[in-house]
Amino acid sequence: MPQLVEAKGWEDDWTGTKDAAARRRMQTRLNTRAYRKRKSQATAGALIRSEPLVECWNNEQQSVSTVPASRIKQLYNARNPLLPKNLREEHFEIVFPLCPDHLITLLQFNSLRASAVNQTLISGILVTLLDCNGDEEIMHPELLPPALLPTALQQTVPHGSWIDLFPSPEGRDRLIQATGTFDEDELWADCIGGLYEGFPDDEIERRGMIAWSPPWHISGWEMSEGFLKKWGWLVKGLPGLLEATNRWRMERGEEPLVDDECARHTTA
Template sequence: MPPPFIPLQLMPQQVNVSTEDDWTGTSDPRARKKMQDRIHQRIRRQRMKGISRPPRMPNPQSFFDEHQLSTATSFSGDFIEVEPLSIYSFTACEPESERTERFIIHFSTRVHADFTNGSPRADMLLNLVQFNTTRALVMNARIMNITSELMLPDARSRLPCHAIEGAATIPSVPSSLQPTHLQLTISHHPWVDILPLPEIRDNILRRDENSYDKKALCRDLRGFQDVANGLGGMIVWGDPSDSEAWEVTEAFASKWPWVIQDCSRLLESTRHWRSIRGES
């Protein structure tokens, strides 16, 4: 039996806005801020007029950037059937591989087709959230130039070597992914480096690697947590490298409290997204 479908409401940039106003995936901070301000002004005017809109199902374009959608729609239905969709096989362990890219296009194609035809499956809608979080980790791994070889079980992060060479920052890497002092001084697996929340990275590095189940943490973070009802893991609503686009679920917070300890930015962004959905 597929996991129960948890309805997700549209994010603010997708309510009564044109395509050019949708800031999801926009990496340029000035352009994103300009779009957000325009949308917030519109929402403020609507509230003053007492306008309220019923929640709607998520548009797949909120999860995929324009390039991925245009690439996905260029494939024929024959390609869709070449490999069966299995979200469980999609991980961030091979960020630069052709197989990973094919799956991203493959999954995007199917979801886009389902939404276009008005027949989204309940399991696909839940898998979309899991897919988006994993894809975010893949994108961050690419930003950090982390390859499949560096994601092997016994791999070690190269960041401590940067510290030895006197490089404390990495050019062209967003501030949220810039290494912390602990990342530069403690030997660790590179998967920690792709999380866009410095507090979480440091919380993980302060723990003995043998004191917790790393596979379980990674699985739960990606949304494959065993939850009686509701969503588990993290939810990503925008730019993967933007910490304000990440939301933590109650299930993950309850199981892994030490991971998110003192992570005020994550808690603030979580409250933000939940309030938009009308959740306390």
């Protein structure tokens, strides 16, 4: 009988008992026993469900499987690792210092970052009036490094905003005066375009500008030899840039560049 499932002996059989009080006592005892059993089973089930799982290597299936943490010692011994060595460890052969080829893209990234710094410095300093014919006004010039202060030509002649980032007043004026006689996109590509256009490493090495120190001062910049030969008209006689370039080159033990290497710029 289902009512006697929890009965342990004849003393728990209440079916033949005529005394109502005695019958209720036996029924209560059986019900209490059944309740405690169900509660114990539920608690044990909860413990099993909450037991953490561990990833282990299954040699037969040659794959990773998860097993309860309590079964680890039953399934695996100390001589058999939970995971094979080739899954637990991964070795990378990296040799330092890196070869110079790894630095090429980093150098161009530094030039891009330096330009972004100068852009941040001049943002909010140069304000264009609402009048379409209005010139730029300098707001709070004391907050701007002297080398980035707009020249009279910058304030009176429309020009590309990228020119304002060049930390040389004379260089900015030269670019404004030469507007329309050179390819602006090509100049940009030769400076840092390799980051976007995927130039070969050996070609990038012959291009561009390098920023070594605070970008708002010309002394922190260096020209590559290829840049000087191609864009020599821009930098020929420019105060500070060739000197800064040679200072950085000599620190690396390289020969200085000379003014005679500058290319002549001819207009179309």
